[in-house]
Every structure is written in structure tokens, then in C-alpha cells.
Amino acid sequence: MQITSAEFKRKASAALRDTQLQHALGRMQSHFVDKRAAAMRELPDVEALRDAATAIRARALRDLDQYLSQFERAATAAGAEVHWAETAEDANRIITEIARAQSVRKIVKSKSMVTEECALNEHLEREGFEVVETDLGEYILQLAHEPPSHIVAPVMHKNKAEIATLFEEKHRRPRLDDIAALVGEAREILRPHFLTADMGISGANFLIAETGSVMLFTNEGNGRLATTLPRVHVAIAGIEKVVPTLDDAAVLARLLPRSATGQSITNYVSVLTGTRRDGDLDGPQHMHIVLLDNGRSRLLGTSMEPMLRCIRCGACMNHCPVYQNIGGHAYGWVYPGPMGAVLTPLYAGIEKSVDLPNASTFCGACVAVCPVKIPLTDLMRELRSRQLAQGLRSSAERWGLRAWSWAAQRPNVYAWIARAAARLLRRLSGRRWLPGLSNWTGGRDVPTPEGRTFRELYRDRHPK
Amino acid sequence: MTCLVDLMRPRIGFAALRLLETAGCRVVVPDAQTCCGQPGYNAGEFDSARALALKLADEFADCEYVVVPSGSCAGMIRVHYPTLFAHDAIHRERVAQLAARTYELTDFLVRFANVTALPGRFEGTLTYHDACSGLRELGIQRQPRALLAKLPGAKLVEMPDATTCCGFGGTFSNKYGEISSAMAGRKCAAIGQTGADAVVAGDLGCLLNIEGRLRRLGDDNTKVLHVAEVLAGEPE
Structure with a gap:
């Protein structure tokens, strides 16, 4: 995915002025914060569980190489093929090759943030494949040509009316304004895609080392359809997603949905192990698991390693x-x-x-x-x-820090600056704009100091 | 004493002194103290922060306890100093000892000072904003409320989301002024819902941010007070 983080300030400013977005964000408290708190209250000892989960993830990372090898052996034994991708481009190339080798035309996708990292959809479309997102939120974003704004609720920035307009335009059907009806329309359109797709692509919430399984937590059921109906299933996951055992995954399963959506468990929890076996009613004939590094292994053994514990809630x-x-x-x-x-x-x-x-x-x-x-x-x-x-911060900031550090180590200088600043700010009191503080004064008054500093007054009262 | 109190509101400093003296403590304010190093530390300038930490450790070496009228400065010393010296075998011990005897003001009063009668008087309703560092680094939540409850005329009315950040965040408040103001705006709305006469907190940074936004929004009535000022009242 193209990075536009350099425009953070401009985009944040626009977001603050976007009344529709602000309205959507206003729902976060009740939708996420309150629900999580209620779901956590069901647990007897949240802290002990968080500690256990932390230990599991830390253990997986400490011996990541061994758990990944174990995962590869178990997955291969179950009939899957494991691929290693060092970069996003590698992952895209590997998946394209699988699709070509299997004469794939249509691909259905279950929600996966790692594929956003790789910009996999764009790549596959360029290579001539038809790609259909089947998670409702991702499907809406695919229609709207927008990136997700949240890792769990990718379309949370949009409201019902916008989606109704989008469906009316893209589906060329009469406008529906009821949420259930809109969902029904999406379902009607997506169902045939599952049945006609040659390949399903999913992410993975966890990779189970002992069984070689891919574990998925979903709510809409599209994940199960996408991974079991098409003849080829490709799961792609960051290498850090591995956990040693199913028991470990069960511990994490108590926290992931509660932390994410405030559910004690998601509607579907799938443990996908290998290809369809004799006598199985469903399941793919071919299963491929793409393990993506893309910068992850560089963090191992560094102060940033704890970030790899993240379970994307x-x-x-x-x-x-x-x-x-x-x-x-x-x-x-x-x-x-x-x-x-x-x-x-x-x-x-x-x-x-x-x-x-x-x-x-x-x-x-x-x-x-x-x-x-x-x-x-x-x-x-x-x-x-x-x-x-690395010299990446503005020179004003670097010099400011240097000056602050120099002065703070010289008590007399520091005291003099505080004295001068207190008097200056007092003289300027009531102004709605101050040089160097314009970002403060844009939204707030500048408080007036009392006039003399604490140090001055204290010296007066406690003469040596 | 914190930099912001020194510069903006010395009366908070004197209020803290009165409270500690009422509790029977002998209080000294070392003249050479400057900054605990937090602005540099949070900007990623760790060397300066370490130099200031050692300077502070020297200045307070003779004190049995170090008490700070700010959760974020106290948190800097108690929680972050030991991290800064985690790999420094020479200074680690001295910094750890300083950290272990450093307390935020209300935390200290509740733990060690058996204050029955506080000098302060407040008639009316208060709402308390939980400043982030004090709350999440030091567990300051119950302490200020317990002390405020000792003031006969003061009635505490809780605001919604009292533990949500007011948007100050040190240099964040000027670097990301628009976001910071928006966060302060939400805090002001929560304060407004209580109809309280005063909003009280334990960190002057938050108070200046909240006051600045309240006044800009046209609220000239809600008082914005440090918990020490309320508890200590006006000087005799």
C-alpha cells in the first residue's frame, strides 16, 4: 500500500472538520470502548489472562524459528504447501504463480490486513485476475476504491446513507435505506462469487505450530465460505502470527474478540488444517500458506520486539x-x-x-x-x-531541545529564563495569537502567569 | 517544584508546601533544581534526561521523601528514571533509591500523612479530571478524591470519561494544536455536563490546556484549580 503518512497533519485537520466522519467517530465509545469493558467484566481475572497471553506471545517470538519450522512440518504433513516471502513483492509473486499454475480466474477474499500491506488486490488485478472482497466492510471499500480506516471495522468512517448511495450506483438497483436490506443486497451479490471462485484468499489470526493449522476469527461467515468452497485456498500471514499450541490459541481466543469488538467469542472460529481429506464434505483441494516477513524479522532481538506480540485486535x-x-x-x-x-x-x-x-x-x-x-x-x-x-526532526525542534537541555542544566540561566517568560507572558495576556505558540492559540487562550516565579517568591520568603 | 508551577502558578507550589507542613513535614525546596527532564525524554532526547535525572538525584539526596505536585513529573522520576538507567550499573542504584522515595502530592498525603483537618475550604461542586500519567503510571485516582471528600462544603460530581486525556501531552499541545484543541473540547463538554463550579486536577499542564479551551469557548465561570489549591485554601 502506498504510504501517505507525510500528510498526517493536513489529513488530521481535514478529518476534524469532516462532520460526517466526526459523527461516525462519536459512535466509538459505545461500539468499542463500552462493549470491551462489559466483555472484560465477564472474566474472573483479566490481568492474569493478559499476563498469560503476553507470555505466550513472547515465548512464540523467542523461539520463532523453531515454531515456524514446526508449523511448516505440521502443515505440510496435513497436505498444505508452505511458502516463505521475504517482501510484499515476493508474496504477491508467489500468490500470482499459484493462481497461474491452478488456472485461476476468479478469487474471493476474506478480510486480511497483511494483504493490504502487500497491496495484493491491485497486484492480482493488474495480472488479470478478478478479485472480490467478501467481508462486507472490505467489499464496500473495494466498491468505493478506498483504503480501510480501522483494522477490525475497516469501513467505520462511512455511514449508512453513503453506503446506500454507493450500492445504488454500483449495483444499479433501487436504493435501499435499511441496514438489513443493504446487507441482504450485498449477500445476494456475493453468494454467486463464492460458488464460482477458483481461489479463496484469507489471512490468519493465529498459526498453530503443533498442528500446522490456520486459525480464523470472523463474524460474517464469509471467511468460512472463502476458505472452504473454492478449490484453492491461500492463507497469508505475518511470520509473527505463530503460537506454539492449540491450548495457547485458546488463551488468546478469550482475549482477542473481547478486546476487538467486545464479543466473548466471534460468530465463527475456524481451525483450518490442510486440504480436504477422503470423506470430507468440503474443503479445498489445494492449500497454500504464505508466510510473510516484510520487516518483521528485523525487529527480533531489538527493543521493538514486543510490537511483534500484537494480535491485531x-x-x-x-x-x-x-x-x-x-x-x-x-x-x-x-x-x-x-x-x-x-x-x-x-x-x-x-x-x-x-x-x-x-x-x-x-x-x-x-x-x-x-x-x-x-x-x-x-x-x-x-x-x-x-x-x-537520524536528523529527521525539524531544525527548530532540534535547536529548541538543545537550548532547553543546555539551560536546564544551568540553574541560574533557567531561573532567569523563567522570570523573563513569566513577565513576557503576563504582558502579552489576552492576545489570541502568540508567535511560536500559534498552534496552541488557534484553539485556546494563553493562560496568564501570576507574574513572579515560584523560585523568586520562595527566595523572598526563605532568605538564606 | 515543577517548571510550569514555577512559571505560571506559584500559588500551587505554596499550597503544596502548606499541605505538607500541616501534615507535620519539614519541607525544603532546593534552589538549584530545574526540570525533571520529561520534555526531553518524551522528545527522544535521552542523554539530556539522564543528565537532569542525576542532577535531581544530587539535589534531593538529603531528603527522606521527594514530593511533587504533579503526576507526570512524579511519574517521570518514579517510573521513567529507572528505565533510563536500566543498563547503567554505576548510577542505577542511586536513581532507583530516588524513584522509590518519590511521590505525587495527594498520594503522599494519603499514604503517609494522617491529615484529619485540611486547611482548605471550598463551597460548591467540583469535578475531578484524572491526569493521564498520574492515573496510569502511579495509580492516582482514589487519593485526590479521598482528600477532597474531607472538605465539608465541597461536593464532587463525576464527569463522563474523567480518565480520558485532555489533549495536553506537553509539546503535543502546540505541535498538534488542532488535535489537542479538539481533545480539550471534548473534555470541556464533559466538564460542562456536570455543571460543576470548578474542575480540579493534579497536573498544571492539563489545567492550562483545559482553562485555555474553556475560556476560548466562552466559559468564563468554571474555575480551573489544582487539587493542592483546593485542599490548602487561601494562605492565612
């Missing part, structure tokens, strides 16, 4: 007050919100996404809800440090 963005105000598109790549502020610089380029790790108040709401306890704010701070070291 979206709780961090749901609870992020910045995301809640600007939505996902401003972040400019596949992954928005706090997890995107860490992943985008690491996967798509630190120099192309300088704003992202900086556009956080470090309020810590994301860290508090992360089911696998990723220290997101620490990782963003570390990225800020790397930006400084």
Missing part, C-alpha cells in the same frame, strides 16, 4: 483519544492508531512517517487495554529518539 486505536478525534485515514498506511504509529515507521519507513510516533500525548490508554501488554508509548518514544538521531 484494534483496542489501542479504539481507546486512543487521538484516533477517536481524527479516525484512521490520517495515519496514511495500513495500520492506524498507536499500533500503526509504531508499525508504520518500522515497516514502511521511519523517514516517511515522522509525525506518527509524535502525534501522541502518551496518555497510555492504549497500553492499559492492550491484551498482550505492548508498551506502545515506550516504543513510540524510542522511535522519537531514533528520529532525532
